[in-house]
Amino acid sequence: MWVNIRSYPERMRAMGLRQIQVWIPDTRSEAFCTEAHRQSLAVAHSARSRDDQTFIDAAPDPQDQ
Numbered sequence: 608m609w610v611n612i613r614s615y616p617e618r619m620r621a622m623g624l625r626q627i628q629v630w631i632p633d634t635r636s637e638a639f640c641t642e643a644h645r646q647s648l649a650v651a652h653s654a655r656s657r658d659d660q661t662f663i664d665a666a667p668d669p670q671d672q
Contacts, residue, residue, distance in 0.1 A: 616626060632639050650659055 619626065634640075650656060653659070
């Protein structure tokens with residue numbers, strides 16, 4: 608089934624939507640992994656780590672719904 612590619616943005620605009628482009632961190636990069644690990648250690652070793660973990664544990668798990 609052939610779909611007119613140009614008509615898709617037109618249909619979206621007709622529904623009141625607009626297209627945007629979003630740049631996000633590349634979670635596959637070594638630099639991202641290194642920084643995420645550094646931040647996780649900082650949180651784990653903070654004076655409020657117990658409070659932080661209690662907050663996280665209290666959040667609902669979307670997979671349970």
